[in-house]
Amino acid sequence: REHQTPEAEYDGSYWQDDMPLCEQRTIKGHAVRACYLLSGATDVAAVTNDAAMLQMIQRVWHNTIERNQYITGGIGPSSHNEGFTEDYDLPNLTAYQETCATIALAQWNHRLALLYGDSRYADVVERCLYNGMLSGVSQDGKNFFYVNRLESDGNQHRSPWFGCACCPPNVARTIASLGGYVCAQDDHSLWVNLYLQGRIQVTLPQGRLSIQVLSHYPWDGRVRIKPSPEKSFAFALRLRKPGWCDEATVQVNGEAVTPRMDKGYFVLDRTWQPGDEVELNLDMPVRRMIAHPRVQADAGHTALQRGPLVYCLEACDHAAELSSIFLPGTCQLTAEWDPSLFHGMAVLKGKGFSADSLSWKAKLYQPMPALRQVEVKAVPYFVWDNRAAGSMMVWLPQAMPPTAAGGPERSAGVTASYIGSRSRPQAVKDGIEPKRSSDHTGPLCHFWPHKGGEEWVCYRWPQPVAIAGCQVYWFDDSGRGECRLPAQWRIEYLQGATWKTVAADDSSVFLDGWNTVTFSPITTTELRLLVKLQDQWSAGVHEWRIIEPE
Structure with a gap:
């Protein structure tokens, strides 16, 4: 009743009130609230010397820092609850890492540093301030990140304001109060x-x-x-x-x-x-960082750090596609002063490798592509998306990345009728097959909060392609959100200036598998997936594959 949620649907862990405070063992629920609560608990324990509360604070601190903190300082991987899921779940492309959560973690650890006089808490404060907090504001101070991803396809940008505008003033007050942390x-x-x-x-x-x-x-x-x-x-x-x-x-x-x-x-x-x-x-050497083996998203990858700063690669500094670049352990990077980067910053430079993507049309095996050496330039994570729109990566492969599965859709541009702040239309062609429709571990395209009506996703090619069918894997978050299977769907192609519906043999709709339609081959530069939403519900698409004629 307190949170206007029916008792049967109430999840106390989201509010950190599923058990008495001193019995908590892990960080849980909404990330910002969790750290604000722990900040208050630390203040109380410092005055009362409550042994049970101090023990709880230490348990939860170890769980937070050793199993749930991003290398950029932030916490909270999930957009679903703006908070935590399970230990070591630290995805990069879908990282939430709210700016306010990073600030809240710094505030909590500042209090712990005052209480214990131990540098490990000040280390956390520094990592938060120089990376996850500072990335929350543009270099001109006019735009802000609510969500701080560790990988971007180039479609994430800071905004001047938000409907829930907690992050901009939180960044402002934190920067204004830095003297109190020194x-x-x-x-x-x-x-x-x-x-x-x-x-x-x-x-x-x-x-x-x-x-x-x-x-x-x-x-x-x-x-x-x-x-x-x-x-x-x-x-x-x-x-x-x-x-x-x-x-x-x-x-x-x-x-x-x-x-x-x-x-x-x-x-x-x-x-x-x-x-x-x-x-x-x-001493400030360039360090190649690796993640705990249980962090699946970072397996086989390395991140770059120098001093307190975590670095990233941006597309605007590289001729090769970022997704094709890898850094074997033998690659050496050195710090150089770049006076042209926002009045001067230290960047990391060296040589990595890149390989061209392969076409697998009508092929089961083929020779490994030739590797070529490429110049690599890494910039501090906090300055990304301040110059030109483009992809970004913090965690870099140590070996040649595998070619993503897919057909003609891989070379298509993607647009959609509606792109919300948490929707990634490009994800429909990333070749990552979900285990089930309810999976929400990676990026996906959805139309929420639009409900009812009709929406679409469109592929566009620079040259005509031949198509004989499509496969769609629908997203459904029943029990957690408002995306359901669509009422209907169909495929249209552009002929001249006119959209025409294909003569499909079937357009059934079901969960946990590929919904397939085949039709007489067509040739077009644009193909559209039209989705009729159920009344009162939205819909989403994990993957949309193109079937080529035999």
Whole structure:
């Protein structure tokens, strides 16, 4: 009753109220609400020292970070509930990773860093802020991502506003409040968590001091810190050694020192004088990252990271199709400064390989295509879709990608009568056959929230093609959403300037299989799948295959 949902349909896990809070064992339900709830729980536990609540927070934190966080910092893979499904379910092309969820995860981990003084929580904050949060806003500050995918076919773009406009102001307030994430203090210590350039005023029981941070972070790892107390006094300066950094050196007033480590921080506990200077050098090699074997979407793939930044490939930087590029483990990439990229950014450059796609018409076997070496350029993930529309990939194959199954549809352009924010018309020709109609693990084309009436998907070829039939695999999310089998469907082709219906032998409609129609061969440049929706229901299409004449 509380959520206006019939009791028989109520899913308490979505609201995190399916069991008492302290009995929760995993992150679940709506991602933003989950992290806001855990942020509040952490604040309460910090004051009450409630042992059961602290244990719950640690259980859920490990489950979140070790099994449910994207490499770009965000959480929540599913558009269905704007949240979680099962452990290690981290798809790329259909990633939801709402901007607000990334921000909420950063807020929760900021509180944990304050509570425990442990760098692993600040590491999470940094990953969120530099990747999944920052991608949520365009470089000119005028457009925003609600959903942050890790792979794009070129049809995802930022918008100036949303009907549910939580993300734009959340990004704005987060950027405005970054100063509050940089440092923390107690009576004797000052923690530096983020190496943003700037100046901080701090008051300790011993006196006042100013901390100036000079850096080109995250583009390089040299950080200079100038603590300037009003008078000489002792305190501990604690500098975070990021989890991504294996090698780091520290100097005080030009002399190398070996500070003790405490919970991931270099501890410099001494009497500080006006004019003192600390130099921290963090090694920033290009790293080839791989995912846990249970993350099926990333099997056989690698991601690129340098410092706190995750990188991606964009189509506008490559002559070859991104889907054809792969990076064997022997490929070397180096960081280079690109002054033309938004006033200057470090990009990654190297050489990968590409192979042409193959035509399988009337062939069962054929020679492997020749490989050619191609130039590869990776840009920080947060800047993608700021230049030209096109495909994008974070996780890159380590070996030649298999050729997707399909016929003439593979070379067709795709349009649709209606394209909602979560519909991907191009998915009807991706060659990925679902296990059943209810599958929603990959991209698909649907017409929701349109209901009743007639909709269509259209193939368009640059040259005429011969066609003798079609196969359609329908999407149906009964019990979860509002897509059902269509009432009817038919195929039309363009002859001259006129659309004509094919003389099909059958157009039955059923679940969990290929709905096939055959007809006398036609030749056309455009083919249209017309779908009559049931009253009060929408419909969707997993795959639409073309049958060629024998």
